[in-house]
Amino acid sequence: MEEKLLTQHFGIENLFKIDVYLKHSGYQAVKKALKEMKPSEIMDEVKAANLRGRGGAGFPAGVKWGFVPQDIDKPKYLCVNADEGEPGTFKDRYIMSHNPHLLLEGIIIASFAVGIHKGFVYIRGEYETIALRFEQAISEANKEGFLGKNILGTGFDLNVFVHRGAGSYICGEETALLESIEGKRGNPRLKPPFPASVGLFGCPTVINNVETLSNVPQIILNGAKWFCQKGLPKDGGTRIFGVSGMVKNPGIYELPMGTNLKDIIFKHAGGMKDGKKLKAVIPGGMSAPILTADEIDIKMDFDSLMDAKSMLGSAAIIVIDEDTSILDVLKVITKFYSHESCGQCTPCRVGNSWINKIVKRIAGGKGKKEDIDNIIRLASNMLGKTLCPLGDAAAMPILSITQKFRKEIESYIGN
């Protein structure tokens, strides 16, 4: 049985309360980090652990922290990306509702390592109870002296605030998230400058995903080497896979980085629902290029999926069975991105809407022969040409679906 790092205490009654959490070796990592380690040692340890960003991009967290300039007289900020908007993804909500203090520990340690005294947790608007629970956790931690002024007598100050989103996918993009916290419309910013140098309110900012930060306490307690052993040398730790779709047991599964996708679907998630045949899998949230049933014998880590021209993303596995029309999948995907495009840049604004209109027309029985090639051409004109990753996030699944399931889509187009 695989060891669980993040979800090991899930199921303990009232774990979200600090007294229960403290009984299960809670805040040991914070004590160790703040009292026994130097900020640079923490940063080195996290770098060595090869903790890669769990939000989707997979950028090493320690390296990201290292980009923040230290000799600067501006304040520095930490923003926790708890916007969890990638369709199919539902891991962060579990961490925050079951074990909010684990995330808080990660926040405190990361802030201490980078020299941050103010953190914002950007929680998506729909997660109302989670936001309330997390605010409760913050006030408990304040009372116990893990937050606020002079934490554990070390002289380190940190305040954490909850900022709730208002329901837009794009606000999960890091710079749009910053705009949103600043009280503006959540439009992604032009990069460079990157948030590490010019972020929230124009100050250096670290932005990390919930799951990423929740891994930090384990690294501090057990060390980078141990962490890498729990996953892969270049991709440490476990991953919370959120399996949804036509499987017997949908839900979250914390498994070592690099677990085989086939095993996740057929062993852990109990296989296909109602004994249907597998048609396709979206392996890393809706933005990830689709895998056909023949392609699922693959290790679930950032590099292996990239080699297969897909991506691990948020590790949200969406399982599609033989009865599901691939055109319906394409319709849902294109409708989503067309609806969520912020509208700032041309290819994303027009491309997504245009493709969605073509797909809807095909679904309405009025498809034309040239439509598929047109979709491919338009998606290619979006790919790599937009201001933020949303254009790519839309183009990648659209391209992979139309290319891999071209025959099926053609069958919806009459002569």
Place this chain on the structure above:
Amino acid sequence: MIKIFIDEKAIEVEKSTTILKAAEQAGIDIPHLCYHPAFPPEGTCRMCLVEIEGLPSLELACSTQVKDGMKVSTKSERVIEARKGVLEFLLAEHPPDCPICDKAGECSLQDYYEEYGQFENQFNEFKEKREKKVKIGKNLIRDMERCILCRRCVRFLKEVTKTQELGVFERGIHSEINILDGVLVDNNYSGNLAEICPVGAMTDSDFRFKTRTWFLKKGESICPLCSRGCSIFIEYHEGFSRFTLPKRVYRIRSRENHKVNGFWICDIGRYGYSYIDENRIDKIIVNNKEGGETITWEKMVILLAEKIKRLYYIKKTSRIALILNTWLSNEELFLINKIFRNDLSVENIYFTDPPEGEEDDLLLTSERSPNKRGAREIGLDLKPINLETLADKTDLLLIFGSFMFDQFNLAEIKSALDNIKMKIIFATHSNEMNSLVDIVLPMSLIAEKEGSLTNVDGIVQRFSPVLMAQGECQPEWKVLVNLAKELEINFRYYSQFSSPEAILDEMGKKISFFEKKSE
């Protein structure tokens, strides 16, 4: 300075510049829509994507800074394809209404389609319904069908006027530029929005449907409506006199000048051009003669010179008075100062100008005439008129312009002028003033003559005629030179002034303020 290569052409550029600016310096055009040099790069239109050697994806020319040895390609196949792709997106739902669009002929989207587009339309879907004609500002009509969402207008109101009347509403394909309920764009710089709009989404109701852009000629000039002296383009129908068409001038646009006005002009200067064509006079009028006797300029100048000479020989030039204004150029004020104050020792020199107005912290000054500073630097005292003294002490009165009306009413002026034997007005427009004097001389406007003006900050700016002088109209400087020569007090000195340039040269020698300026 560093060396970079654009399309294999080696160029030396400043370290911190962008690819787009570097290319511009090298004469290489990189298409762009959202980028405007007045604002930080926005990076949203995606038209300016270029290929940089060693980088996997195309990068924005508007925001990417150059690096030493960088090799940029603006014409590679990938770049051309990307441009085509962006144009296809921009034009997918764009209405094909160029034939009725005011922007046609100077529309970036139209130009770029000609140059980089030229594809068959493959958009076979329903277009979104958008508002076609909505008044969103004093002089602004917005057309969301044509809008490409470059947000130049939004950024202008945010960064330049700081009034923020416009914003982007909704998102994705439904994004639209709009105002908050009922709050129109109503600031003194709103006209710039129609000018910076790269397409026909923001049109100017003053210009809308009046003419086609390709019928217009444009000439460089200076706005005379306040003492900022903003650089402008006067755009007009060439080859038509104001008799065959209702007007020659169709619009005023800003002309980039970083010493004075940057990229902008105010609405007072932009929309206040009707004076150029309306109500002008173009003939010498002699009021006292019955039957409207005609007289040539030559005879006119001799007649005037005779009047002055008579007073000069009997040493009564103190009975001459002048009413000036600061719409006169540096050269004209210099000549007047020289002839009347120095040569003829005339003391009664007064000034009338349009009344001061409100100023703002952008461009508009409170002085609503272009050359107060110039008059002061020449040494003229901007003395206001005293009607009583004027009436008592004057036998010959030369009036420049009709601004007396801004200070006195008709009856007051009439009773004062009735006491004066000979009154001559140098006028540009027909008005009641003209009936109170003996002779009306038709004058050219700044748009029609040559000279220089000194703006509020002491910047001397030269201007050239854009429009043809109408009928018998002459510039004041020319009449003054001819008059001075006819006076024969210093014939040789005044003979050298064949052009305003020659006068400005002389000013540089005589007045230290104009020394360097006349170079």
